[in-house]
Amino acid sequence: MTVSFNFQSSMNKRRKFIQMTAVLGTGAFLPFQFCTTKKEESSQTEALLGAAKGILDDFGIQLYSVKENMAEDPVKTIQAMASYGYTQLEGFDGGKGIFWGMANTEFKSLVDDLGLAFIASHANTFENLEEQAEKAGAIGMKYLICPWVGPQKSMDDFKRLAEAFNKQGEICKEHGLRFAYHNHGYTFDELEGQIPQDFLMENTDPDLVDFEMDTYWVYTAGKDPIDYIKKYPNRFTLGHVKDKSADLPFDEPNGSTLIGKGLMDFPAILRAGMDNGMKYFIVEQERFDDTDPMEAARRNAAYMKNLVF
Template sequence: MKDRRKFLKLSAAMGMGALLPLQFCSPKKEEQGSQETLISPAEGTLASFGIQLWSVKENMFEDHIGTIKSLATYGYNQIEGFNIGKGIFWGMKNTEFKTLMDDNGLDFISSHTNTFEDLERQAAEAGEIGMKYLINPYVGPQKSMDDFKRLADDFNKQGEICKQNGIRFAYHNHGYTFEELEGQIPQEYLMDNTDPELVDFELDLYWVYSAGHDPLKWLEKYPNRFPLGHVKDKDGSVDRSEADGSTVIGTGILDFSTMLKNGRDNGMKYFIVEQERYVDISPMEAAEKNASYMKSLIL
């Protein structure tokens, strides 16, 4: 996707450091020991869902506090961040950002970030405020399967660092890991060669579909490996493989009622809205419509 590629290029110039080339109903939760019990206030509806802040990045750069307050009024109760320019805490201390979240009834679940740079500090700060995940959002297409083999090793090491700080590591897919390379599907290799105790995955449903795969088959083949999911719809007027073809959720062609139910049944706990393309609508207007769809979705 064009914007995400720009994000990766800009990150180096803005202090994050470029990523190295090798380098779904989730109801209210109650704790029972170390297990999470899922409780829905209205059976079949979503009670907890979030938004990836990249969806409203321009607004975040203009006024991150005001934007976050507005998102909370739309019905989101979880936030997933990204790291560019001002860091995942937007120039604030981690504890200050946590207070901002708490004051608005939001849970800062996770953030995309460069996990190949300064991971120990990032993991310590994230763990200190109770975040659940640090997520590598992009490594780019690789030249060979040997490169993906090195990545699997890197992810295991990064997962260990995160575990030591009380959080989890995850990798967010794009389409390239679902494209055959040297007779193999890289995503499959990464799933099979990373330690489930250390490495999780965030399944971007849009990208799996765009790459010509069925997200349901991946969820069923790898239960409990996709605890996070990106809920991003595909405009039916664009080609299936089109990278920049997202639209307001519920107006596209993806069957989220089936996908998210399947995800929930196979261990998905966090359902994160993402949209990157806007036609005759502003990002914040789209964010509000997406929240309304999520609240009304019946699984």
């Protein structure tokens, strides 16, 4: 959200939440005669809720969700994301750098003209970080994110990663942005009697290192995203909104689906996130059933625009 929750944005969200609470409260005390049939009651409730739809003023998309389209025509693809209602972009390096072959200022002009904010990008933070951070900070990006380190052989390896993340956080901070690590499922698998994700969170400096929770991978690893959000308040400042299909085996790694069509309770997850320091809510989908990636991006945006929690 250009979302470092500014005061006005925060107040807008609170007003919507209060409005929703008021609507539900009013419905609870409607005289019996005004609810003569269940159909009429449902219609009245829908009408009341219609005015209160949509808590999130801003939400984004991880462009990896439409990676083939980005490879073919990044400008046209980004224009489409704006038309769907996304207000933020999270990028990735598709082989031409995080600015897709453009200068950082050129890329910023593109997204600015569309009313979008390029808040963050996944990047190889182990190479050329100084240069990447300088260019990202110069155009007002908020984050560079390490998206993957892979399973490690020992906790000593995770200790070295924690130290590396602190150093990468220092470099990002020098250029006016933040560093974050994006989890997969492997950091939630016990190793030498410890949970690596917990170790990383407890052995990195909160002043230098944030985390992007991929809710899908937390859930697929058999953990509760809400429990983790509450266990480490203000550390998960970004969240991937990615649903898990109910039609596939639970342990299927490539099992994402349209948001709201799967197993995950996003109203509850995002409420917990918002209450515990999560500032950016980023749609991601990597598997597609009855639709293509662009149509999925459009439908996911519609879900996010109407989300009430």
